[in-house]
Amino acid sequence: MFKVNELVVYPSQGVGRVERVESQEIGGVKADFYIVRILSNNVTLMVPVANAKNVGLRSVCSLRVGQEIFESLKDRTGFTGYTGQNWNRRYREYSEKLKSGDLSDVAYVLKELFLIGRDKELSFGERRLLEQAMGLVSMELAYSVDRPQDAVKADINAMFADILEAQEEKD
Known part of the structure; x- marks a missing residue:
């Protein structure tokens, strides 16, 4: 209760x-x-x-779980790169993970979309999912680790700065 x-x-x-x-x-x-x-x-x-x-x-997740989520976002092992998987299938999978309410699932979607963005330009739908995942993860982590949401977003963006910079160069 x-x-x-x-x-x-x-x-x-x-x-x-x-x-x-x-x-x-x-x-x-x-x-x-x-x-x-x-x-x-x-x-x-x-x-x-x-x-x-x-x-x-x-x-809301505990401080320990929040710190574990930060660590999982930093870890890029296990990501094999963009495989050209059918976007509709991936979109459905990611949408289900976002609806699950499990913070580790939502963080997985966030990380995957950042890393896919390294290999290809994200579609409009992918960018929307990325924004939704970022909002959900950063807000919960902000309350978990007792920091402003903007600071948490900045930390997450810093983890993927190499990808974000490469995307800006393409634009």
Whole structure:
């Protein structure tokens, strides 16, 4: 059970704050709901308390997990380079990972898209996924490691500075 004012993560939306827990009757059935305000866009969500785990609502990651995510972003081993894989298949895979709510999955998408950008220009859809992944990862890490989101974004961009510089030279 989450507490009022607790920071939580809602998959594909990002970090939010539990504003209150309220009971409502819907279709003759009374249920409790978390009222969560997403911090990045001020959207309010109603999440059934009984279904919170199933929809992926979870606490913000710990400092230790946040530091592990930073380390995983730095690690480029295992990336074999752009393979020309079907974009639609990759887009579906990445979209599912973003919706999973698992921070390591979202960080994987972020890193993969940065590294693919080293080998080819990202399409409009890929750039949108990259921006979404960057927003989700940087916001949660900012709360995890207690730093401003802009500083976390700057750190992540610095990890991939070589790729970003190469892309600017192409433009």
